[in-house]
Amino acid sequence: MAHPDNLSLDQVTLCAGTKTILDNVTLTVPMAGVTLLAGRNGSGKSTFLKACLGLVRLQSGVLRLKGQPPEIACRQIGYMPQGLSDTALMIPAISHVMAAMKGARWGIPLPSRARRENAERLLALTGASSFARRPLGLLSGGERQRVCLAQALTDSPQTLLLDEPLAALDHEAQHQIVSLLDTLTRDLGISILMTSHETEALDGKVSRILKLKNGGLHV
Amino acid sequence: MFEFEFMRHAFLGCTIVSVLAGTVGWFLILRRQAFAAHALSHIGFSGAAGAVWLGVSPLYGMIAFSLLGGLAMGNETKGAGTLSSQRDSMIGLVLAASLGLGTWFLHEANGASSMATTLLFGDVLGIDTPTLLALGAVTVLCMAGLAFLGRPLLFASLMPDVAQARGVPVRLTSLGFMAIAALACSACAEVSGALLAFSLMIGPAATALRLGLRPIAGLSVAVSLALFLSWGGLALSWVTDVPVPFWIGLGAAACYGIACMVRR
Numbered sequence: 001m002a003h004p005d006n007l008s009l010d011q012v013t014l015c016a017g018t019k020t021i022l023d024n025v026t027l028t029v030p031m032a033g034v035t036l037l038a039g040r041n042g043s044g045k046s047t048f049l050k051a052c053l054g055l056v057r058l059q060s061g062v063l064r065l066k067g068q069p070p071e072i073a074c075r076q077i078g079y080m081p082q083g084l085s086d087t088a089l090m091i092p093a094i095s096h097v098m099a100a101m102k103g104a105r106w107g108i109p110l111p112s113r114a115r116r117e118n119a120e121r122l123l124a125l126t127g128a129s130s131f132a133r134r135p136l137g138l139l140s141g142g143e144r145q146r147v148c149l150a151q152a153l154t155d156s157p158q159t160l161l162l163d164e165p166l167a168a169l170d171h172e173a174q175h176q177i178v179s180l181l182d183t184l185t186r187d188l189g190i191s192i193l194m195t196s197h198e199t200e201a202l203d204g205k206v207s208r209i210l211k212l213k214n215g216g217l218h219v
Numbered sequence: 220m221f222e223f224e225f226m227r228h229a230f231l232g233c234t235i236v237s238v239l240a241g242t243v244g245w246f247l248i249l250r251r252q253a254f255a256a257h258a259l260s261h262i263g264f265s266g267a268a269g270a271v272w273l274g275v276s277p278l279y280g281m282i283a284f285s286l287l288g289g290l291a292m293g294n295e296t297k298g299a300g301t302l303s304s305q306r307d308s309m310i311g312l313v314l315a316a317s318l319g320l321g322t323w324f325l326h327e328a329n330g331a332s333s334m335a336t337t338l339l340f341g342d343v344l345g346i347d348t349p350t351l352l353a354l355g356a357v358t359v360l361c362m363a364g365l366a367f368l369g370r371p372l373l374f375a376s377l378m379p380d381v382a383q384a385r386g387v388p389v390r391l392t393s394l395g396f397m398a399i400a401a402l403a404c405s406a407c408a409e410v411s412g413a414l415l416a417f418s419l420m421i422g423p424a425a426t427a428l429r430l431g432l433r434p435i436a437g438l439s440v441a442v443s444l445a446l447f448l449s450w451g452g453l454a455l456s457w458v459t460d461v462p463v464p465f466w467i468g469l470g471a472a473a474c475y476g477i478a479c480m481v482r483r
Binding site for chain 1: 249250251366367368369370371373374376377378379380381382383384385386387428429431432433434435437
C-alpha cells in the first residue's frame with residue numbers, strides 16, 4: 001500500500017549481477033524515525049538503497065518511497081554513499097556542499113551570500129565548520145563523513161538514505177553523528193533509512209530494523 | 220613586435236584560446252580526464268590529416284574528428300570496474316583507432332610531411348583572419364555550453380554518485396562536456412599544435428587545482444595562467460626564436476612545480 005510515510009515493496013525482485021538480493025518481496029513498513037537496514041556483508045544493502053533512489057533497476061515489481069516511485073522520490077532524498085569520496089580532493093569542503101545545492105538545475109551556480117550562509121549552516125549542523133575551508137583531501141575519514149552528511153542535507157530533504165555513515169569514525173564521533181541523526185528525525189521530521197554495522201552506537205535510537213537475508217526483507 | 224599583423228593575430232588567437240583552455244582544462248582535471256585532453260588533440264591531428272587529404276581546412280577536420288572522439292569518450296556507463304579505469308580504456312581505444320586513421324590519411328595525402336609537422340607542432344604565427352573568426356566562434360559556443368551545463372557538471376564532477384541520486388543526468392552531462400572539450404582541444408591545437416595542445420589546457424588548470432581554490436577562484440587562476448603562458452610564450456619566441464610550444468610546455472610544468480612548492 002502506498003502511504004505517504006511508508007516504504008512499500010510489491011512483488012519486488014532485485015538482483016546485483018547473478019546474485020538475487022530480493023526475491024519477490026512484498027512488504028510495507030513505516031519510514032518515520034530511523035530505520036536500520038541490517039544484513040551481512042555482501043547481502044545487498046547498498047544495492048537496495050540504490051534501488052530506492054532509482055539508480056539500480058528492479059528485475060520486477062514496484063517499489064515506492066513515501067508513496068512515490070524512486071525516480072520522483074529521489075528529488076526529496078539526501079543520499080550519502082558508502083566509502084569516502086576520492087574525487088576532487090583539492091576542492092575546499094564548503095564547495096562540495098555548495099555544489100550540491102540545486103545541483104540538478106541547468107545554468108551557472110553564481111556566487112551568492114545566501115548559498116554560502118546556507119552551506120555554512122549545514123556544515124555547522126554536522127560539526128564541520130572548523131574545517132569547511134580546507135581541501136577535502138586534507139580531512140580525516142570522520143571529517144569527510146561530516147562534510148558528506150552536510151551535502152546530503154542540502155535542499156532540505158524529507159528523507160535521508162545513508163550508507164554506512166558511522167564507518168571510519170571513532171567511538172566519540174559515532175555518538176556525535178548518532179546524536180545529530182536523532183536531532184534531525186525529532187526536530188526536523190526527517191526520515192532516515194541507513195545501513196550500519198555499528199549497532200551499539202545506535203542503541204535506543206533506531207525505530208525499526210529491516211533485515212536483508214536470503215532474498216527476503218524482514219521487519 | 221605588434222607592428223606586424225601576424226603577431227597581432229597570434230596574440231589575439233592566444234587570448235581566445237587561453238580563455239577556453241583554462242576553463243575547460245579546469246573541469247578536465249577536476250574530472251581526472253587529463254588523458255582525454257591529451258588524446259583529443261591527437262585525435263584532432265588525425266582529423267586534420269584527413270582534411271588535408273580531402274583538400275579542406277585542417278581546423279574543420281580537427282573539429283570533426285575531436286568531436287566524434289569526445290562523444291565516444293563521454294558515452295560512459297557505470298558497469299563493472301571503476302568509472303576512471305573505464306574512461307581510460309575507452310579513451311585509449313578511441314585514440315589508437317584515430318591515430319591509425321591519421322597515419323593512413325597522411326599516407327594518402329602525398330608529400331604532406333611539412334603539413335604534418337605544422338599539425339603536430341602548431342603554427343600560431345600563421346593564424347589568418349578566417350581562422351581567428353573560427354576560433355572565436357568555437358570559443359563562444361563552448362563557453363555558452365559550459366554556462367548551460369555549469370551547475371550539474373560541477374556537481375557530477377565533485378560527487379558523481381550523489382549527483383546521479385539527485386537526478387542529475389550524468390551521462391548526458393558527460394557527453395555534453397566531452398563535446399565541448401573536443402572543440403576546445405581543436406582550438407588549442409591551432410595555437411600549440413596537436414602534440415602540445417594539452418599543455419595549455421592541463422598546466423594552468425592543474426596548477427589552479429593544486430592551490431586548493433574554490434571553483435570560481437580556481438577557474439579565474441586557470442584562465443589567467445593560460446593567458447600568461449601563451450602571451451609569455453609568444454613574447455619569448457619573438458625574442459629567442461625558439462618555438463612557442465616549447466615555452467608553453469616548459470612554463471606549464473614550471474607553474475605546477477611552483478604550486479607544489481607553495482602548497483606542500
